[in-house]
Amino acid sequence: xxxxxxxxxxxxxxxxxxxxxxxxxxxxxxxxxxxxxxxxxxxxxxxxxxxxxxxxxxxxxxxxxxxxxxxxxxxxxxxxxxxxxxxxxxxxxxxxxxxxxxxxxxxxxxxxxxxxxxxxxxxxxxxxxxxxxxxxxxxxxxxxxxxxxxxxxxxxxxxxxxxxxxxxxxxxxxxxxxxxxxxxxxxxxxxxxxxxxxxxxxxxxxxxxxxxxxxxxxxxxxxxxxxxxxxxxxxxxxxxxxxxxxxxxxxxxxxxxxxxxxxxxxxxxxxxxxxxxxxxxxxxxx
Amino acid sequence: xxxxxxxxxxxxxxxxxxxxxxxxxxxxxxxxxxxxxxxxxxxxxxxxxxxxxxxxxxxxxxxxxxxxxxxxxxxxxxxxxxxxxxxxxxxxxxxxxxxxxxxxxxxxxxxxxxxxxxxxxxxxxxxxxxxxxxxxxxxxxxxxxxxxxxxxxxxxxxxxxxxxxxxxxxxxxxxxxxxxxxx
Numbered sequence: 001x002x003x004x005x006x007x008x009x010x011x012x013x014x015x016x017x018x019x020x021x022x023x024x025x026x027x028x029x030x031x032x033x034x035x036x037x038x039x040x041x042x043x044x045x046x047x048x049x050x051x052x053x054x055x056x057x058x059x060x061x062x063x064x065x066x067x068x069x070x071x072x073x074x075x076x077x078x079x080x081x082x083x084x085x086x087x088x089x090x091x092x093x094x095x096x097x098x099x100x101x102x103x104x105x106x107x108x109x110x111x112x113x114x115x116x117x118x119x120x121x122x123x124x125x126x127x128x129x130x131x132x133x134x135x136x137x138x139x140x141x142x143x144x145x146x147x148x149x150x151x152x153x154x155x156x157x158x159x160x161x162x163x164x165x166x167x168x169x170x171x172x173x174x175x176x177x178x179x180x181x182x183x184x185x186x187x188x189x190x191x192x193x194x195x196x197x198x199x200x201x202x203x204x205x206x207x208x209x210x211x212x213x214x215x216x217x218x219x220x221x222x223x224x225x226x227x228x229x230x231x232x233x234x235x236x237x238x239x240x241x242x243x244x245x246x247x248x249x250x251x252x253x254x255x256x257x258x259x260x261x262x263x264x265x266x267x268x269x270x271x272x273x274x275x276x277x278x279x280x281x282x283x284x285x286x
Numbered sequence: 287x288x289x290x291x292x293x294x295x296x297x298x299x300x301x302x303x304x305x306x307x308x309x310x311x312x313x314x315x316x317x318x319x320x321x322x323x324x325x326x327x328x329x330x331x332x333x334x335x336x337x338x339x340x341x342x343x344x345x346x347x348x349x350x351x352x353x354x355x356x357x358x359x360x361x362x363x364x365x366x367x368x369x370x371x372x373x374x375x376x377x378x379x380x381x382x383x384x385x386x387x388x389x390x391x392x393x394x395x396x397x398x399x400x401x402x403x404x405x406x407x408x409x410x411x412x413x414x415x416x417x418x419x420x421x422x423x424x425x426x427x428x429x430x431x432x433x434x435x436x437x438x439x440x441x442x443x444x445x446x447x448x449x450x451x452x453x454x455x456x457x458x459x460x461x462x463x464x465x466x467x468x469x
Contacts (some may be wrong), residue, residue: 059451060335064459071359078361089353089403090364093451093458098360166359170452172330209330213408214367214446217332 033245034153035234036196038104041161041227042070044191044198045099052190055181057095057174064095066178071100071164095169095178099225103162107228110158122152132248148249156230161198163225168218172209175219179205182223190227199228288435291417296437299416300383303373303439308345308386315348315370316341316399317390318455336454341399344388347371348400366447368405370398374412374441392441397453404455406448414440 046068049055055066067085079086085093130149167182169175183205191197205223212218324337349369356363372392380387398405419427419436426432450458 058334059459060454062459069360072357073361075357075362082361087450087458089447090362091447091449092360092363093449095451096360100359164359168360170449171332171334173328173332173334215365216406216446216448216452 033234034232036156036230036232037234038101038161038229038231040196041198041229041231042101044196045163045200045225045227046070047192048185048190048200049097049099053181053185055097055178057169057177066095066097066167068097068099071098071166095167095174097165097167097178099163099165101161102164102224105160105162107158107160119154121155123155124150124152126150130248132251145252145254147251150247150249152245152247154232156232159229159231161227161229163227165223165225167221169221170217170219172219175207175221179221186225196230198230201226201228288417288432291419291435291437293434296416299437299439300373300375304376304384304386307347307373307376311347312345313348313400314343314345316343317388317392318397318399319390319393320395320397338397338455342388342390344372344376344386344390346373346376350401364447366403368400368445368447370400370405370407370443370445372441372443374438377441392443396443397448397455398443398445399455404448404450404453405445406453407443407445409444411442411444412438412440414438414442 049068056063057066058064069082069085073082079090085096087093127149130147132149133146165182167175167178169178182202186200186202188200189197190200202223202225205221208218208220208222210218318338318341320333321337321339325333326335327333347370349371351367353364353366356365375383376386377388377390377392379389392407392410394407394410396407398407415436416439417436420438421427421434421436422438424434424436427434450456
Protein backbone atom coordinates (compact mmCIF):
# COMPACT_ATOMS: atom_id res chain seq x y z
CA UNK A 1 0.00 0.00 0.00
CA UNK A 2 1.45 3.32 -1.00
CA UNK A 3 1.70 5.91 1.74
CA UNK A 4 1.00 9.49 0.97
CA UNK A 5 2.67 11.52 3.64
CA UNK A 6 0.60 14.56 2.87
CA UNK A 7 -2.93 13.23 2.98
CA UNK A 8 -2.80 10.08 5.09
CA UNK A 9 -3.77 10.41 8.72
CA UNK A 10 -3.26 8.45 11.88
CA UNK A 11 -5.80 7.08 14.30
CA UNK A 12 -5.72 7.42 18.08
CA UNK A 13 -3.31 4.53 18.42
CA UNK A 14 -0.85 6.08 15.98
CA UNK A 15 -1.62 3.75 13.14
CA UNK A 16 -1.45 5.29 9.72
CA UNK A 17 -4.74 5.23 7.85
CA UNK A 18 -4.50 5.87 4.12
CA UNK A 19 -6.74 8.56 2.76
CA UNK A 20 -7.44 6.60 -0.38
CA UNK A 21 -11.10 5.69 -0.03
CA UNK A 22 -10.85 3.06 -2.69
CA UNK A 23 -8.89 0.95 -0.26
CA UNK A 24 -11.66 1.15 2.33
CA UNK A 25 -14.51 0.66 -0.11
CA UNK A 26 -15.86 -2.87 -0.12
CA UNK A 27 -18.43 -2.60 -2.84
CA UNK A 28 -17.32 -5.75 -4.59
CA UNK A 29 -16.32 -7.55 -1.45
CA UNK A 30 -19.00 -10.12 -0.82
CA UNK A 31 -16.92 -12.08 1.64
CA UNK A 32 -18.76 -12.11 4.92
CA UNK A 33 -16.88 -10.94 7.95
CA UNK A 34 -15.93 -13.71 10.26
CA UNK A 35 -17.90 -13.37 13.44
CA UNK A 36 -18.35 -15.86 16.23
CA UNK A 37 -20.52 -14.71 19.05
CA UNK A 38 -21.92 -16.18 22.20
CA UNK A 39 -25.18 -16.75 20.36
CA UNK A 40 -23.35 -18.98 17.88
CA UNK A 41 -21.93 -21.00 20.73
CA UNK A 42 -25.29 -21.27 22.49
CA UNK A 43 -26.90 -22.32 19.25
CA UNK A 44 -24.22 -24.92 18.66
CA UNK A 45 -25.29 -26.66 21.83
CA UNK A 46 -28.93 -26.50 20.81
CA UNK A 47 -28.14 -27.88 17.38
CA UNK A 48 -26.05 -30.68 18.78
CA UNK A 49 -28.72 -31.76 21.23
CA UNK A 50 -31.49 -31.59 18.66
CA UNK A 51 -29.73 -33.15 15.70
CA UNK A 52 -26.86 -35.27 16.94
CA UNK A 53 -27.59 -36.50 20.45
CA UNK A 54 -31.36 -36.53 19.92
CA UNK A 55 -32.24 -37.75 23.40
CA UNK A 56 -35.38 -39.84 23.38
CA UNK A 57 -37.37 -41.80 25.91
CA UNK A 58 -39.79 -44.63 25.51
CA UNK A 59 -43.39 -43.82 26.22
CA UNK A 60 -45.79 -46.65 25.57
CA UNK A 61 -45.06 -48.03 22.13
CA UNK A 62 -43.47 -44.87 20.82
CA UNK A 63 -40.24 -42.98 21.24
CA UNK A 64 -40.59 -39.42 22.42
CA UNK A 65 -37.98 -36.86 21.54
CA UNK A 66 -37.01 -34.86 24.57
CA UNK A 67 -37.46 -31.11 24.08
CA UNK A 68 -34.60 -28.78 24.89
CA UNK A 69 -35.10 -25.25 26.12
CA UNK A 70 -32.87 -22.40 27.12
CA UNK A 71 -33.32 -21.61 30.78
CA UNK A 72 -35.53 -18.92 32.22
CA UNK A 73 -37.31 -17.72 29.10
CA UNK A 74 -39.62 -14.74 29.10
CA UNK A 75 -42.95 -15.41 30.70
CA UNK A 76 -45.03 -14.94 27.54
CA UNK A 77 -42.78 -17.30 25.60
CA UNK A 78 -42.74 -19.78 28.41
CA UNK A 79 -46.49 -19.99 28.75
CA UNK A 80 -47.89 -19.02 25.36
CA UNK A 81 -45.40 -20.40 22.88
CA UNK A 82 -44.18 -23.56 24.49
CA UNK A 83 -47.12 -25.76 23.69
CA UNK A 84 -45.06 -28.79 22.92
CA UNK A 85 -44.27 -29.46 26.53
CA UNK A 86 -47.33 -27.98 28.20
CA UNK A 87 -50.89 -29.08 28.57
CA UNK A 88 -53.95 -26.89 28.19
CA UNK A 89 -53.60 -25.48 31.67
CA UNK A 90 -49.96 -24.54 31.18
CA UNK A 91 -48.48 -27.30 33.28
CA UNK A 92 -45.09 -28.48 32.10
CA UNK A 93 -44.97 -31.97 30.65
CA UNK A 94 -41.90 -34.09 31.04
CA UNK A 95 -39.24 -35.11 30.10
CA UNK A 96 -37.50 -31.83 29.46
CA UNK A 97 -33.94 -30.60 29.24
CA UNK A 98 -32.89 -27.10 30.16
CA UNK A 99 -29.54 -25.43 29.59
CA UNK A 100 -28.33 -21.94 30.28
CA UNK A 101 -25.02 -20.17 30.20
CA UNK A 102 -23.69 -19.41 33.65
CA UNK A 103 -20.22 -18.04 33.04
CA UNK A 104 -17.78 -16.85 30.40
CA UNK A 105 -14.20 -17.03 31.53
CA UNK A 106 -11.12 -16.00 29.62
CA UNK A 107 -8.89 -18.84 28.61
CA UNK A 108 -5.46 -17.58 29.65
CA UNK A 109 -3.77 -20.64 28.26
CA UNK A 110 -4.61 -19.51 24.76
CA UNK A 111 -4.39 -15.79 25.32
CA UNK A 112 -4.14 -13.69 22.21
CA UNK A 113 -2.18 -11.15 24.24
CA UNK A 114 -3.01 -8.21 22.03
CA UNK A 115 -3.97 -4.65 22.55
CA UNK A 116 -7.54 -4.36 21.32
CA UNK A 117 -6.84 -0.78 20.26
CA UNK A 118 -4.17 -1.85 17.87
CA UNK A 119 -4.24 -5.57 17.22
CA UNK A 120 -1.47 -6.48 14.87
CA UNK A 121 -1.78 -10.23 14.89
CA UNK A 122 -4.09 -11.71 12.32
CA UNK A 123 -4.75 -14.97 10.65
CA UNK A 124 -4.41 -14.56 6.91
CA UNK A 125 -5.95 -17.02 4.56
CA UNK A 126 -6.34 -17.14 0.83
CA UNK A 127 -9.69 -17.49 -0.82
CA UNK A 128 -9.64 -20.18 -3.46
CA UNK A 129 -11.73 -18.51 -6.12
CA UNK A 130 -10.94 -14.98 -7.19
CA UNK A 131 -13.15 -13.34 -9.82
CA UNK A 132 -10.23 -11.25 -10.93
CA UNK A 133 -8.70 -14.37 -12.45
CA UNK A 134 -11.51 -15.10 -14.85
CA UNK A 135 -10.26 -16.79 -17.97
CA UNK A 136 -9.72 -14.86 -21.16
CA UNK A 137 -7.46 -15.22 -24.14
CA UNK A 138 -5.22 -12.40 -23.03
CA UNK A 139 -4.30 -14.27 -19.87
CA UNK A 140 -3.42 -17.29 -21.93
CA UNK A 141 -1.22 -15.37 -24.30
CA UNK A 142 0.80 -13.28 -21.94
CA UNK A 143 1.19 -15.81 -19.15
CA UNK A 144 -0.42 -13.58 -16.60
CA UNK A 145 0.43 -14.42 -13.03
CA UNK A 146 -2.94 -14.66 -11.26
CA UNK A 147 -4.07 -12.34 -8.55
CA UNK A 148 -4.47 -13.86 -5.11
CA UNK A 149 -7.20 -12.81 -2.73
CA UNK A 150 -6.34 -12.69 0.94
CA UNK A 151 -8.50 -12.14 3.96
CA UNK A 152 -7.43 -11.19 7.40
CA UNK A 153 -9.18 -12.24 10.55
CA UNK A 154 -8.15 -11.12 13.98
CA UNK A 155 -7.11 -13.71 16.52
CA UNK A 156 -10.22 -14.54 18.52
CA UNK A 157 -10.72 -14.29 22.23
CA UNK A 158 -10.46 -17.76 23.64
CA UNK A 159 -12.95 -18.38 26.41
CA UNK A 160 -14.18 -21.15 28.64
CA UNK A 161 -17.95 -21.13 28.84
CA UNK A 162 -19.95 -22.99 31.45
CA UNK A 163 -23.53 -24.11 31.08
CA UNK A 164 -25.88 -25.35 33.73
CA UNK A 165 -27.98 -28.18 32.37
CA UNK A 166 -30.88 -29.95 34.04
CA UNK A 167 -32.63 -33.07 32.83
CA UNK A 168 -36.11 -33.23 34.34
CA UNK A 169 -38.08 -36.42 33.96
CA UNK A 170 -41.07 -38.15 35.42
CA UNK A 171 -39.19 -41.39 35.81
CA UNK A 172 -35.65 -42.34 36.70
CA UNK A 173 -35.69 -44.86 33.90
CA UNK A 174 -36.17 -42.00 31.44
CA UNK A 175 -33.47 -40.04 33.16
CA UNK A 176 -31.07 -42.94 32.76
CA UNK A 177 -31.41 -42.98 29.01
CA UNK A 178 -30.93 -39.26 28.64
CA UNK A 179 -27.90 -39.19 30.92
CA UNK A 180 -26.37 -42.07 29.00
CA UNK A 181 -26.84 -40.25 25.71
CA UNK A 182 -25.35 -37.00 26.94
CA UNK A 183 -22.48 -38.71 28.68
CA UNK A 184 -21.60 -40.53 25.49
CA UNK A 185 -21.48 -37.28 23.54
CA UNK A 186 -19.26 -35.46 25.97
CA UNK A 187 -15.60 -34.68 25.32
CA UNK A 188 -16.25 -34.08 21.66
CA UNK A 189 -16.66 -31.09 19.41
CA UNK A 190 -20.20 -29.77 19.31
CA UNK A 191 -21.59 -27.61 16.57
CA UNK A 192 -23.12 -27.52 13.14
CA UNK A 193 -21.39 -29.26 10.27
CA UNK A 194 -19.22 -26.89 8.22
CA UNK A 195 -19.47 -24.30 10.92
CA UNK A 196 -17.68 -23.45 14.11
CA UNK A 197 -17.35 -26.25 16.60
CA UNK A 198 -16.44 -26.20 20.24
CA UNK A 199 -15.00 -28.77 22.55
CA UNK A 200 -17.64 -29.76 25.09
CA UNK A 201 -16.70 -31.54 28.28
CA UNK A 202 -18.55 -32.52 31.40
CA UNK A 203 -17.42 -34.23 34.54
CA UNK A 204 -20.31 -35.37 36.66
CA UNK A 205 -24.07 -35.59 36.99
CA UNK A 206 -25.88 -34.65 40.18
CA UNK A 207 -28.94 -36.79 40.61
CA UNK A 208 -31.90 -35.87 42.77
CA UNK A 209 -35.13 -37.73 43.24
CA UNK A 210 -37.66 -36.07 45.52
CA UNK A 211 -41.25 -36.61 46.53
CA UNK A 212 -42.83 -33.53 48.08
CA UNK A 213 -46.30 -33.26 49.48
CA UNK A 214 -48.56 -31.40 47.10
CA UNK A 215 -46.21 -31.81 44.17
CA UNK A 216 -45.39 -34.44 41.62
CA UNK A 217 -42.45 -36.73 42.11
CA UNK A 218 -39.40 -35.09 40.67
CA UNK A 219 -36.36 -36.69 39.08
CA UNK A 220 -33.66 -34.27 38.07
CA UNK A 221 -30.14 -34.75 36.83
CA UNK A 222 -28.02 -31.64 36.67
CA UNK A 223 -24.59 -31.25 35.21
CA UNK A 224 -22.20 -28.53 34.17
CA UNK A 225 -21.21 -28.45 30.54
CA UNK A 226 -17.90 -26.75 29.80
CA UNK A 227 -17.25 -25.44 26.33
CA UNK A 228 -13.92 -24.28 25.00
CA UNK A 229 -15.05 -21.47 22.78
CA UNK A 230 -13.72 -18.53 20.88
CA UNK A 231 -15.25 -15.17 20.21
CA UNK A 232 -14.73 -12.74 17.37
CA UNK A 233 -16.99 -9.80 18.08
CA UNK A 234 -18.79 -7.82 15.47
CA UNK A 235 -18.14 -4.40 16.89
CA UNK A 236 -16.95 -1.07 15.67
CA UNK A 237 -13.60 -1.37 17.36
CA UNK A 238 -12.81 -4.46 15.36
CA UNK A 239 -14.05 -2.86 12.18
CA UNK A 240 -11.80 0.15 12.72
CA UNK A 241 -8.85 -2.16 12.61
CA UNK A 242 -10.15 -4.25 9.76
CA UNK A 243 -10.24 -1.51 7.13
CA UNK A 244 -8.04 -3.62 4.90
CA UNK A 245 -9.18 -7.09 5.82
CA UNK A 246 -9.40 -8.06 2.16
CA UNK A 247 -6.36 -7.64 -0.04
CA UNK A 248 -5.30 -8.82 -3.42
CA UNK A 249 -1.92 -9.86 -4.68
CA UNK A 250 -0.54 -8.18 -7.75
CA UNK A 251 -1.48 -9.70 -11.04
CA UNK A 252 1.66 -9.54 -13.11
CA UNK A 253 1.97 -9.48 -16.86
CA UNK A 254 5.40 -9.81 -18.38
CA UNK A 255 5.58 -8.38 -21.83
CA UNK A 256 8.94 -8.48 -23.49
CA UNK A 257 10.12 -7.00 -26.77
CA UNK A 258 12.54 -9.09 -28.75
CA UNK A 259 14.42 -8.13 -31.83
CA UNK A 260 15.36 -10.88 -34.20
CA UNK A 261 17.21 -10.81 -37.45
CA UNK A 262 15.76 -14.01 -38.78
CA UNK A 263 12.01 -14.51 -38.88
CA UNK A 264 12.52 -18.27 -39.12
CA UNK A 265 14.46 -18.31 -35.85
CA UNK A 266 12.01 -16.83 -33.37
CA UNK A 267 12.66 -17.54 -29.69
CA UNK A 268 10.26 -20.23 -28.42
CA UNK A 269 9.67 -19.04 -24.92
CA UNK A 270 6.42 -19.54 -23.09
CA UNK A 271 6.65 -16.23 -21.26
CA UNK A 272 8.11 -14.09 -23.98
CA UNK A 273 5.82 -12.87 -26.65
CA UNK A 274 6.85 -11.08 -29.71
CA UNK A 275 4.97 -7.82 -29.92
CA UNK A 276 5.03 -4.91 -32.22
CA UNK A 277 5.40 -1.29 -31.37
CA UNK A 278 1.78 -1.03 -30.42
CA UNK A 279 2.31 -3.39 -27.51
CA UNK A 280 -0.58 -5.56 -28.63
CA UNK A 281 0.00 -9.26 -28.85
CA UNK A 282 -0.45 -10.72 -32.32
CA UNK A 283 -3.22 -13.09 -33.13
CA UNK A 284 -2.59 -16.73 -32.43
CA UNK A 285 -2.14 -18.77 -35.61
CA UNK A 286 -5.20 -20.81 -36.39
CA UNK B 287 -77.79 -46.54 75.34
CA UNK B 288 -77.37 -43.58 73.07
CA UNK B 289 -80.49 -41.62 72.26
CA UNK B 290 -79.36 -40.16 68.96
CA UNK B 291 -77.42 -41.37 65.98
CA UNK B 292 -79.38 -44.50 65.34
CA UNK B 293 -79.82 -45.91 61.87
CA UNK B 294 -83.02 -43.96 61.22
CA UNK B 295 -81.11 -40.74 61.90
CA UNK B 296 -78.23 -41.86 59.75
CA UNK B 297 -80.59 -42.79 56.94
CA UNK B 298 -82.10 -39.32 57.06
CA UNK B 299 -78.69 -37.72 56.84
CA UNK B 300 -77.69 -40.05 54.02
CA UNK B 301 -80.82 -39.37 51.99
CA UNK B 302 -80.49 -35.64 52.32
CA UNK B 303 -76.79 -35.72 51.54
CA UNK B 304 -77.19 -37.96 48.53
CA UNK B 305 -79.87 -35.74 47.10
CA UNK B 306 -77.74 -32.71 47.73
CA UNK B 307 -74.58 -34.13 46.16
CA UNK B 308 -76.03 -36.23 43.35
CA UNK B 309 -79.03 -34.22 42.27
CA UNK B 310 -78.58 -30.64 43.34
CA UNK B 311 -74.87 -29.92 43.25
CA UNK B 312 -74.10 -32.78 40.85
CA UNK B 313 -70.37 -32.37 40.30
CA UNK B 314 -69.02 -35.60 38.88
CA UNK B 315 -65.45 -36.77 38.78
CA UNK B 316 -63.82 -39.84 37.27
CA UNK B 317 -61.70 -41.95 39.58
CA UNK B 318 -58.87 -43.94 38.01
CA UNK B 319 -57.22 -46.51 40.19
CA UNK B 320 -53.97 -48.12 39.18
CA UNK B 321 -54.20 -51.76 38.26
CA UNK B 322 -51.43 -52.72 40.61
CA UNK B 323 -51.11 -56.28 39.38
CA UNK B 324 -50.99 -55.28 35.74
CA UNK B 325 -48.57 -52.36 36.09
CA UNK B 326 -44.98 -53.53 36.11
CA UNK B 327 -42.62 -51.54 38.26
CA UNK B 328 -38.87 -51.22 38.04
CA UNK B 329 -36.39 -51.08 40.88
CA UNK B 330 -37.01 -47.36 41.25
CA UNK B 331 -40.63 -48.02 42.15
CA UNK B 332 -42.02 -46.50 39.03
CA UNK B 333 -44.09 -47.79 36.14
CA UNK B 334 -43.28 -46.50 32.69
CA UNK B 335 -46.35 -48.06 31.14
CA UNK B 336 -49.16 -47.71 33.62
CA UNK B 337 -52.34 -49.70 33.52
CA UNK B 338 -55.51 -48.36 35.09
CA UNK B 339 -58.77 -49.90 36.07
CA UNK B 340 -61.78 -48.50 34.25
CA UNK B 341 -62.71 -45.05 35.48
CA UNK B 342 -65.61 -44.73 37.89
CA UNK B 343 -67.79 -41.65 37.83
CA UNK B 344 -68.86 -40.40 41.23
CA UNK B 345 -70.49 -37.20 42.44
CA UNK B 346 -68.75 -35.24 45.14
CA UNK B 347 -68.01 -31.79 46.47
CA UNK B 348 -64.98 -30.07 45.01
CA UNK B 349 -63.02 -27.26 46.54
CA UNK B 350 -60.07 -25.88 44.65
CA UNK B 351 -57.44 -23.44 45.68
CA UNK B 352 -56.11 -20.84 43.32
CA UNK B 353 -53.56 -21.87 40.76
CA UNK B 354 -50.00 -21.33 41.95
CA UNK B 355 -47.62 -20.14 39.27
CA UNK B 356 -44.02 -20.82 39.99
CA UNK B 357 -41.12 -19.43 38.03
CA UNK B 358 -38.12 -21.66 37.62
CA UNK B 359 -35.32 -22.22 35.17
CA UNK B 360 -37.79 -24.21 33.09
CA UNK B 361 -40.09 -21.23 32.82
CA UNK B 362 -43.46 -20.81 34.40
CA UNK B 363 -45.14 -23.84 35.84
CA UNK B 364 -48.55 -24.14 37.36
CA UNK B 365 -49.78 -26.20 40.24
CA UNK B 366 -53.09 -26.35 42.01
CA UNK B 367 -54.37 -28.00 45.14
CA UNK B 368 -57.81 -29.54 45.39
CA UNK B 369 -60.09 -31.21 47.86
CA UNK B 370 -62.68 -33.82 46.91
CA UNK B 371 -65.34 -34.67 49.47
CA UNK B 372 -67.17 -37.93 48.82
CA UNK B 373 -70.14 -39.35 50.58
CA UNK B 374 -68.63 -42.58 51.82
CA UNK B 375 -71.79 -44.59 51.26
CA UNK B 376 -71.71 -43.68 47.56
CA UNK B 377 -68.37 -45.47 47.24
CA UNK B 378 -69.51 -48.75 48.71
CA UNK B 379 -70.20 -51.83 46.56
CA UNK B 380 -73.59 -52.43 45.08
CA UNK B 381 -76.03 -53.90 47.52
CA UNK B 382 -74.49 -52.22 50.54
CA UNK B 383 -76.57 -49.13 51.09
CA UNK B 384 -78.74 -48.15 48.15
CA UNK B 385 -77.45 -46.33 45.14
CA UNK B 386 -75.17 -44.91 43.86
CA UNK B 387 -72.69 -47.65 44.57
CA UNK B 388 -69.35 -46.97 42.93
CA UNK B 389 -67.51 -49.86 44.54
CA UNK B 390 -64.21 -48.06 44.76
CA UNK B 391 -61.73 -47.65 47.62
CA UNK B 392 -59.90 -44.37 47.41
CA UNK B 393 -56.22 -44.49 48.26
CA UNK B 394 -53.30 -42.14 48.16
CA UNK B 395 -51.83 -42.07 44.64
CA UNK B 396 -55.11 -42.59 42.85
CA UNK B 397 -55.88 -40.31 39.96
CA UNK B 398 -59.03 -38.26 39.57
CA UNK B 399 -60.09 -36.56 36.36
CA UNK B 400 -61.99 -33.34 36.78
CA UNK B 401 -62.09 -30.04 34.94
CA UNK B 402 -59.80 -31.36 32.20
CA UNK B 403 -57.05 -31.94 34.73
CA UNK B 404 -55.71 -35.09 36.32
CA UNK B 405 -55.35 -34.85 40.06
CA UNK B 406 -53.14 -37.10 42.10
CA UNK B 407 -54.35 -37.77 45.60
CA UNK B 408 -51.92 -36.81 48.33
CA UNK B 409 -54.11 -37.71 51.27
CA UNK B 410 -57.28 -39.60 51.99
CA UNK B 411 -59.04 -38.67 55.21
CA UNK B 412 -61.88 -40.68 56.67
CA UNK B 413 -62.53 -38.96 59.95
CA UNK B 414 -66.08 -37.66 59.95
CA UNK B 415 -68.05 -39.92 62.26
CA UNK B 416 -71.62 -39.01 63.03
CA UNK B 417 -72.05 -38.95 66.82
CA UNK B 418 -68.44 -40.03 66.98
CA UNK B 419 -69.03 -43.63 66.10
CA UNK B 420 -68.09 -45.83 63.19
CA UNK B 421 -70.21 -48.99 63.36
CA UNK B 422 -67.42 -51.05 61.82
CA UNK B 423 -65.22 -50.29 64.82
CA UNK B 424 -67.83 -49.66 67.50
CA UNK B 425 -67.10 -52.13 70.28
CA UNK B 426 -70.61 -51.99 71.64
CA UNK B 427 -72.17 -52.77 68.28
CA UNK B 428 -69.63 -55.45 67.43
CA UNK B 429 -70.11 -57.20 70.76
CA UNK B 430 -73.88 -56.98 70.40
CA UNK B 431 -74.41 -54.86 73.52
CA UNK B 432 -76.24 -52.19 71.55
CA UNK B 433 -77.70 -51.46 68.16
CA UNK B 434 -75.92 -49.80 65.30
CA UNK B 435 -75.17 -46.16 65.98
CA UNK B 436 -73.26 -43.54 64.07
CA UNK B 437 -71.69 -43.67 60.69
CA UNK B 438 -68.43 -42.93 58.92
CA UNK B 439 -69.96 -40.40 56.63
CA UNK B 440 -67.39 -38.92 54.33
CA UNK B 441 -64.08 -39.49 52.61
CA UNK B 442 -62.19 -36.29 52.01
CA UNK B 443 -59.24 -36.43 49.63
CA UNK B 444 -56.76 -33.71 48.93
CA UNK B 445 -54.60 -33.75 45.86
CA UNK B 446 -52.63 -31.73 43.40
CA UNK B 447 -52.60 -31.20 39.67
CA UNK B 448 -50.41 -33.84 38.12
CA UNK B 449 -48.70 -34.01 34.75
CA UNK B 450 -50.42 -35.74 31.89
CA UNK B 451 -47.05 -37.03 30.76
CA UNK B 452 -46.85 -38.96 33.99
CA UNK B 453 -50.42 -40.19 34.05
CA UNK B 454 -50.23 -41.40 30.44
CA UNK B 455 -53.96 -41.48 29.92
CA UNK B 456 -53.94 -38.86 27.16
CA UNK B 457 -51.87 -38.59 24.02
CA UNK B 458 -50.09 -35.32 24.55
CA UNK B 459 -47.39 -35.76 21.91
CA UNK B 460 -49.21 -34.58 18.84
CA UNK B 461 -49.84 -31.63 16.67
CA UNK B 462 -46.99 -29.20 17.12
CA UNK B 463 -43.50 -28.80 15.80
CA UNK B 464 -40.96 -27.28 18.01
CA UNK B 465 -37.43 -25.99 17.98
CA UNK B 466 -35.47 -23.63 15.80
CA UNK B 467 -35.20 -26.27 13.13
CA UNK B 468 -38.80 -27.51 13.29
CA UNK B 469 -37.60 -30.97 14.07
